[in-house]
Amino acid sequence: MKKLLCPLDGSKESERALPLAEALAQRWQAQLLLVRVIEPYLAPPDMLPDLADRVREWSREGPLVYLRQFHDRLGVPTRNLIREGHASYELAEAAREEQADLIVMASREHSAAGRFLMGSSVQGTLRLAPCPVLLLRGSAPTSFERILVPLDGSEEALKALPLVAQFASPGARVTLLRATEANLLPLRPVEREAMLAGLKAELEQTVLPGFEVVRRVEDATPGAAILDRAESDRSELIVMTSHGRSGLSRWLLGSVAEKVAWHAPCPVVILPVHAEAVRERTAAETSASGRQAL
Numbered sequence: 001m002k003k004l005l006c007p008l009d010g011s012k013e014s015e016r017a018l019p020l021a022e023a024l025a026q027r028w029q030a031q032l033l034l035v036r037v038i039e040p041y042l043a044p045p046d047m048l049p050d051l052a053d054r055v056r057e058w059s060r061e062g063p064l065v066y067l068r069q070f071h072d073r074l075g076v077p078t079r080n081l082i083r084e085g086h087a088s089y090e091l092a093e094a095a096r097e098e099q100a101d102l103i104v105m106a107s108r109e110h111s112a113a114g115r116f117l118m119g120s121s122v123q124g125t126l127r128l129a130p131c132p133v134l135l136l137r138g139s140a141p142t143s144f145e146r147i148l149v150p151l152d153g154s155e156e157a158l159k160a161l162p163l164v165a166q167f168a169s170p171g172a173r174v175t176l177l178r179a180t181e182a183n184l185l186p187l188r189p190v191e192r193e194a195m196l197a198g199l200k201a202e203l204e205q206t207v208l209p210g211f212e213v214v215r216r217v218e219d220a221t222p223g224a225a226i227l228d229r230a231e232s233d234r235s236e237l238i239v240m241t242s243h244g245r246s247g248l249s250r251w252l253l254g255s256v257a258e259k260v261a262w263h264a265p266c267p268v269v270i271l272p273v274h275a276e277a278v279r280e281r282t283a284a285e286t287s288a289s290g291r292q293a294l
Contacts, residue, residue: 001028001101007035021104023142025076036063037090088124096130103133136267143169148235156273173212179225223259238268
């Protein structure tokens with residue numbers, strides 16, 4: 001992790017992400033990029049071009065002053081970036097252009113227009129981001145001792161596992177959770193038990209050296225199982241992918257991943273499954289252009 005993005009919209013809600021973003025940047029010795037997306041200035045057709053440029057620059061000065069106030073407060077290398085356009089698209093583009101490793105952003109259940117809060121902006125960011133996105137609604141610890149990782153048996157879901165080592169404290173307890181809906185299938189009790197045992201055996205094949213690993217199989221809908229387990233285990237972080245396999249345990253952005261992001265009692269790191277392909281393409285473009293990749 002070399003570069004983190006933290007979107008701010010001028011609200012106290014968005015600034016709740018700063019302490020965690022700063023702590024993670026210190027831990028990884030990373031640069032913190034503060035991003036503010038503003039509405040583009042549309043000059044009247046009859047305005048002189050020079051005047052339009054001055055007004056456009058003036059419209060950017062307020063957001064820049066806002067971002068600059070955090071430089072003296074934060075104890076990590078920080079850079080400011082102002083972008084104009086649609087919030088989620090511009091944030092994703094900034095992450096791609098800057099080759100960011102993580103987006104850290106605050107969310108809440110009801111969004112205000114133009115703000116980086118839970119709603120269309122967050123949903124759009126999750127769909128477009130070329131890197132993992134960490135969402136938090138309230139305060140968060142800076143060291144994670146209890147981490148929950150939902151799995152569904154797919155290769156896509158397993159891609160979240162390497163992120164665990166990035167966030168977990170040494171010796172942290174990591175719970176691998178496999179949720180199934182066997183109770184909805186026309187199975188006899190013995191068949192249901194055999195199915196659950198088979199899923200538990202699959203989880204046993206997943207190892208995370210250096211951590212205390214707990215494996216659980218729960219016969220419940222994935223969203224409910226994840227939220228209930230996070231609550232009962234007092235999880236400090238959930239790490240998951242945005243999509244899994246199709247079928248009974250299908251995870252679609254807008255369903256399970258989004259439900260967890262909206263209602264989880266702790267921060268959630270969501271890895272968009274397309275992020276790996278985007279990163280590989282960006283690295284190839286960088287290599288072809290002669291620029292040094294981060």
